[in-house]
Amino acid sequence: MVFLIRVQLREDYSNLIFYLSPLVAVALTLFFGSFIFLILDLSPIESFKIFFISPISNSYGISELFVKATPLAIIALGLSYCFKNNIYNIGAEGQLTMGAIFGGGIGLLFNDSTSFFLLPLMILFGAIGGAFWATIPAILKTKFNTNEILTSLMLTYVALYILDYFVVGPWKDPAGYGLPKSMPFPDAGRLPVLIDGLRVHIGVYFALIICLITYIIYNKTLFGFKLKVTGLSSKASQYAGFKYKNLIFYTFIISGACAGLAGLFEVSGPIGLLYRDISPNYGFTAIIVAFLGRLNPFGIILSSLLIALTYLGAEDAQLFLKIPSAVGFVFQGLVLFFLLGTDFLNKYKVFIK
């Protein structure tokens, strides 16, 4: 048999390059991204300016950057628990939706409340909703050995249809001209903004707190140690006496709760009510954010800002360059592709003969 390309595991691959490769991936994305603009007959430099610089050249833009980065960071931090444990929960979008339904449901149920406790209760139910939705693939995996990638993904669509049912059915706003949306949450159920007139909200603090807690868990606690061992070698994890099934549950619940939290923040923050399209694929994009941040809590904060910028850039590009906002997803895809590529080349040598 003759192979044109052969790969060989490197004896000791570099840790430094492991942490630098996201930068390489971003550089490659920009380089190849410029060809996309060229094909579209646009000047790459002008386009990049509109895409990556003008969106954050004023205080509104920077506020929007944090609005987008907050859910991405919270979800990605949660997902990092699963990914570290070699569990591939890709259903964060559904868990986000369920969090919005549970937490938002509380807001609609007490829609005349002025209590200070309404918002904390909504936040709590948001987390519970996400965790509940994530428990289902965990049960299926531990009891029936199903593949969590498939079940968590399929449950995403189930959750989206449940939301659909509520906003066109029982929760439809009677004064909403028949549009598929709920009535707005009461003021007590709205997430406080940080700066008057801008949309950036206190979810930012949650993201930073979750980041710090995650850092401490990963580096100082037995639970973090269990995740690390299990991710590196399942046999060693058994030898150490760690219960893999329990870890599956814990990591699913944590990541589900984070996604649910992010979902609730979206609906009680920038949106203010429930309707069909509460998330521009934050749950899926957060997967890229988690890996681009190397599953490191601080790395995830940085990568969430970068990916949030692609969302903003795509909106501006649509407005000023008259190109579809899907270009933003193309950039996200390119980043992931080049990141996986650099990781692969860091781990393996490639020979061409």
Next chain:
Amino acid sequence: MQSIVEFKNIHKSYPGVIANDDVSFKIREQSIHAILGENGAGKSTLVKILYGHVKPDSGEILINSDLAIINSPSTAKNLGINMVFQHFSLFESLTVAENLILGMNENISLTRLKKKSKTICDKYGFNLNLNSPISSLSVGQRQSVEIVRSLLNSPKILIMDEPTSVLTPDEISKLFIIIKNLVKDGLTVIFISHKLEEIINLSDYVTIMRNGKVVSTITTQNEDPETLGYKMLGYKVSKAKQVSDINFSEEILNIKNLSTQSKDPFRINLNKINLNLKKGQIFGIAGVAGNGQKELMEILLNENDYEFSGDIIFKDSNINDLSTFQRKSLSISFVTEERLGHSAVPEMSLSENIFLSMNHKSEFKKGDFINFEKINSYASDVIKNFNVDTPSFNVKAGKLSGGNLQKFIIGREIMSNPELLILSQPTWGIDAGSEAFIKKTIVELSQKGVSIIIISHDLDELLEVCHRISVLYEGSLSNPLNVENINITKLGKYMGGLFD
């Protein structure tokens, strides 16, 4: 006869270690040339350089007096150099022939390959059915597959890395006959080993390495194990002799009618195993690999929650249903056969690997937080007390050589003061120095009242340290033999499954 390989001033250093320091010697054509040395002496690095697996920092290799630049294993193969590794790389579910064709560089049809392989098997007496799956083969047969795979490339030079460590005495003598015949037909064999007697029996020349340097290259003829051992280590090895089998009374472990009924074709079922272990006793479980050792160890460690019938009684209480964690908390310690990825995680530091096995100990935890200070000091103690050669406890476990890592793992378990220590293949694939140290440690430990079970296919090792030996054959365990007045013929029969 001229020299087929010549190493000239080979240097290779890794961060913190010089693996090969000015290594120069010649290997004669059509000879069996042994390379002897302690673990970390640089013998593996040297042959990996010859095989193109590792690049030297400086120095030259001459093949048939011509300068050879060997960048990769395929260049080595083109020069007629092949290697049989210590760890096999075979696909379990594929047949022998399929595995053989995967190793071929040239295009060849399966029928032609089978014909060619058959000729080789018949000529040298490899007893292989080309159509059976690898999973049905014994360890010895698997090695034969590896050797035949190398021979199919018609090599001039064959490197064998510790080939005898997995074989029964009978298989070893068969292998030696094969090697001698191969050499008669023109092959040159480079044989790496740390077993002194084997080297004397088999090889024509031996190069002794110590700390990356060549001590000397000599003809083997005039050597005996003692002089060779002295040259290898720079000091004399003393054998760990177990004291006689006296007044064992207190029962520690009692296994009654342990059986499994797994339908998995890749698992050996255990059949009514009975074992009785007293305080301070060392119990050896002998037998050729693949007779249920792995399964027995898994049940003792309670990995994967395998179902079994029978009882495991530790100090008068039944521990059938206790988890690994609970068993460890009862002061039972385990050292598994696989070091990397089982009893240690290669990507983690030595300190973290301490906690891997000691996470049940409350002294290493403050609530849910890890007490790294305590763990680091425990790790330093293990490194100091068990002569682990490493600059610090922050070094990744995967960077340690086999013998060093094994000393570290066994030290880790011993320092936790276990009452029962269960070891699987404790000295497999490690150098003579570490091996002697580990054996001595085990014997001393038993004298302090610790009960020990050793599962091993190295019969010499078991005879050296154990009080009692039973043989595991196809999932059944023979009655124990007392080592002090052991009948070797009987033991041999047991190894072949002839017991009730």
